[in-house]
Amino acid sequence: MGEAVWAQRKPVVLAPMAGGAGRPELVAAVVEAGGQAFLPAGYKTAAQLRNDIEATRALTGGPFGVNLFMPSHDDVDDAAVAAYRDLLADEAADLDAELGTPKARDDDYDAKVEDLLADPPALVSFTFGCPSREVVRAFRRADVTTVVTVTTVDEARQAVESGADALCVQGTEAGAHRGSFTNTTECALPLRELLPAVRAVTGLPLFAAGGIGSAGDVAEVLDLGAVAAQVGTLFLRCPESGATPVAKAALADPRFTETAVTRAFSGRPARGLVNRFLSRYSDEAPAAYPDVHYITSPLRKAAAARGDADAVNLWAGTAFRSATEAPAADVLDRLTPR
Ligand SMILES: Cc1cc2nc3c(=O)[nH]c(=O)nc-3n(C[C@H](O)[C@H](O)[C@H](O)COP(=O)(O)O)c2cc1C
Secondary structure, three states: OOHHHHOOOOEEEOOOOOOOOOOHHHHHHHOOOOOEEEEEEOOOOHEEEHHHHHHHHHOOOOEEEEEOOOOOOOOOOOHHHHHHHHOOOOOOOOOOOOOOOOOOOOHHHHHHHHHHHHHOOOOEEEEEOOHHHHHHHHHHOOOEEEEEEEHHHHOOOOOOOOOOOOOEEEOOOOOOOOOOOOOOOOOOOOOHHHHHHHHHOOOOOOOEEEEOOOOHHHHHHHOOOEEEEOOOOOHHHOOOOOOHHHHHHHHOOOOOEEEEEOOOOOOOOOEEEHHHHHHHHHHOOOOOHHHHHHHHHHHHHHHHOOOOOOOOOOOOOOOOOHHOOOHHHHHHHHHHOO
């Protein structure tokens, strides 16, 4: 049972990292080194996820989790999406790329749940919403531990209500998307304020995510009541990470000095290094996820292929300066409190 997973392993969890970084090699390396890890399911089909689960299992016999994106039920202003698309036309021309077309907003969720129930991993975590009680119960029957990502106390209460086994508490320092239940949730609390506030309303085990850059930070969140720290950015430059070369290089480039939260790339608040695209479009990007993600996808791919760090999403948390080009086992070791 999953409770044993965090009780028996190092108190550091490799965050699920959709979009390429969190590939099976990285997940397996962290698990093999005694840490905990989540394979991302976001943006994959159920069949692609199954391939990645099998690839991970081929590299490690240890327990790992899978992270699911909840389907998006936010209202989207189609006219605002069309206007944003028009605004990006020149970017597309400059990159010799076509703008993308929005796809389904459900991320193949039902098919993934069915597939995971048939052949489950040790844990399943959920982001961008709260799973139904039925889904949580079905995973419990399959002996899977469930974790819900929360960014406010209210979301924590809803997650507890769903019957989840644990919560991942995400502070505003976190790299990439805020895992809030809706696209418009205001959730700007730093981890060291949010964690005690969530602790006050539930006794469930808590993972703490956002801006973790050292073993001292991990020790601090453990002192605040977490069972483990969930870390993304510090693993991005590892050789096992599937982050693009341009994203890896940017994390170490002195030209990039700060991070900010933006909807410019995906239509949902996400933290990344401040580059030209982020500065230019943050004020105009609509709250439309994953529509904007799909529209900008070909631009981001074209820019990454050219090595143009100014037109890609450079997801990073506030501790990005502590990300080093070291094997995942070394990063895990460096983060583990003695
Ligand atoms: C490149 C990248 C991709 C991410 N993808 C996901 C994801 O697929 N699912 C998820 O729940 N969180 C995702 N996150 C957020 C992490 O779960 C976690 O909250 C965050 O990495 C913690 O902050 P840190 O990056 O400062 O360590 C991602 C983070 C990064 C940096």
